[in-house]
Amino acid sequence: MTGHHPRTKGSSEQRVEAIEALLIERGLITSDVVDAIVGTYEHDVGPMNGARVVARAWVDPEYRARLLDDGTSAVGELGLGGAEGEHLVVLENTEDVHHVVVCTLCSCYPWPVLGLPPQWYKSFAYRSRMVREPRAVLAEFGTTLSDDVEVRVWDSSAEVRYLVLPLAPDDMSGQDEDELAGLVTRDHMIGVVR
Numbered sequence: 737m738t739g740h741h742p743r744t745k746g747s748s749e750q751r752v753e754a755i756e757a758l759l760i761e762r763g764l765i766t767s768d769v770v771d772a773i774v775g776t777y778e779h780d781v782g783p784m785n786g787a788r789v790v791a792r793a794w795v796d797p798e799y800r801a802r803l804l805d806d807g808t809s810a811v812g813e814l815g816l817g818g819a820e821g822e823h824l825v826v827l828e829n830t831e832d833v834h835h836v837v838v839c840t841l842c843s844c845y846p847w848p849v850l851g852l853p854p855q856w857y858k859s860f861a862y863r864s865r866m867v868r869e870p871r872a873v874l875a876e877f878g879t880t881l882s883d884d885v886e887v888r889v890w891d892s893s894a895e896v897r898y899l900v901l902p903l904a905p906d907d908m909s910g911q912d913e914d915e916l917a918g919l920v921t922r923d924h925m926i927g928v929v930r
């Protein structure tokens with residue numbers, strides 16, 4: 737049986753703080769450097785984790801079933817978990833349903849699979865408008881959905897964090913799991929892109 741590998745609470749946060757402290761100590765810090773570190777979590781480290789989860793679910797139906805049944809446990813099988821992801825719910829997009837995630841209150845986000853939230857996710861405009869007029873906001877991300885696709889907006893909280901499982905490509909033949917993971921972006925997994 738594959739074990740669950742919980743990480744120390746707040747490990748990402750602690751790591752960032754430690755790096756920042758070290759840079760200050762050596763007199764090397766600039767806001768550009770801090771931005772680069774944050775950028776790494778936003779664009780590289782985090783979403784790559786979620787993309788691995790998605791690709792596994794696309795190629796392994798049994799894994800997908802476990803992922804939809806208990807997201808926290810299933811991402812734990814891939815060694816992912818910990819702070820800000822203790823109760824992870826995975827939402828499966830279908831031809832008929834599109835899921836999109838917001839935190840209306842602040843910026844709750846599934847760190848272990850997506851890293852740190854992008855700036856726009858934390859903006860008041862996104863938080864308030866995604867609930868009121870999801871189709872209009874999605875269109876601004878370039879995502880136009882036909883009327884027969886139902887849009888479901890999920891409000892993250894301190895307790896529950898969401899990850900969208902995007903539709904698999906029509907033709908996955910000849911692509912291994914790593915290549916499939918390379919197709920998956922942060923925005924797919926937040927649900928602002930279909």
Ligand code: FE
Pocket residue numbers: 839840841842843844845892893894
């Ligand atoms: Fe929040």
